[in-house]
Amino acid sequence: MAAARRAVDAGLDGVELHSANGYLLHEFLAPDTNHRTDAYGGSPQARARLVVEVARAVAAEVGPGRVGIRISPAHGVQGIPEADADDVAATYGALVDGLAPLGLAYLSVLRADPTDELTQDLRRRSGMPLVANRGFSTPTTRESASALVDATDADAVAVGRALIANPDLVERWRAGADENEPDPSTFYGTTAEGYTDYPRLTA
Numbered sequence: 309m310a311a312a313r314r315a316v317d318a319g320l321d322g323v324e325l326h327s328a329n330g331y332l333l334h335e336f337l338a339p340d341t342n343h344r345t346d347a348y349g350g351s352p353q354a355r356a357r358l359v360v361e362v363a364r365a366v367a368a369e370v371g372p373g374r375v376g377i378r379i380s381p382a383h384g385v386q387g388i389p390e391a392d393a394d395d396v397a398a399t400y401g402a403l404v405d406g407l408a409p410l411g412l413a414y415l416s417v418l419r420a421d422p423t424d425e426l427t428q429d430l431r432r433r434s435g436m437p438l439v440a441n442r443g444f445s446t447p448t449t450r451e452s453a454s455a456l457v458d459a460t461d462a463d464a465v466a467v468g469r470a471l472i473a474n475p476d477l478v479e480r481w482r483a484g485a486d487e488n489e490p491d492p493s494t495f496y497g498t499t500a501e502g503y504t505d506y507p508r509l510t511a
């Protein structure tokens with residue numbers, strides 16, 4: 309909550325709750341990692357409880373319109389396979405049922421095929437705008453982003469690598485201009501390299 313408040317006070321439009329890709333909130337959702345026997349473990353509803361409580365608390369701090377959430381149901385990265393499709397549907401269904409009354413800004417779904425029935429079910433049940441992303445296999449392009457909006461009826465597409473490499477990606481996509489190639493050797497770096505040194509078109 310304090311981090312969300314500081315982010316908004318610093319001028320950011322909002323914060324995204326990272327409930328995806330094997331990080332802490334995701335670890336509570338998944339039966340692979342959540343072995344608790346208290347009110348935060350066991351049933352799908354219980355495993356979703358912490359994520360809903362965090363979302364409610366952060367929304368109360370900075371306003372629900374400034375809070376999005378990212379999930380990656382059964383995407384299988386960082387040690388969380390979520391192999392039981394029925395459990396995945398029940399868990400993420402319970403999650404979005406809990407999130408629906410909060411009026412958050414968006415639901416960001418990372419999934420190899422976000423056109424599938426689960427994603428559409430989550431979208432309907434959550435009542436939230438959908439942000440779609442296909443994960444790491446093929447980098448999002450201008451064309452694939454557009455196709456994904458058409459295929460999923462998404463409200464937006466999350467873009468990773470192309471945006472990292474192009475600080476002016478929106479202008480480039482608008483103009484159909486050439487793009488800088490992302491350099492994976494600088495991903496997740498601890499210096500400014502790879503974060504601030506990709507050139508702009510007009511540089």
Ligand SMILES: Cc1cc2nc3c(=O)[nH]c(=O)nc-3n(C[C@H](O)[C@H](O)[C@H](O)COP(=O)(O)O)c2cc1C
Nearest residue numbers: 328378441443444446447448466467468469495496
């Ligand atoms: C360097 C790097 C850092 C990333 N960090 C995050 C992150 O903090 N949270 C997250 O949900 N996804 C993160 N991602 C994943 C992207 O949001 C996105 O899902 C992925 O790159 C696939 O989209 P793309 O094809 O547009 O790159 C990261 C990706 C890269 C390349």
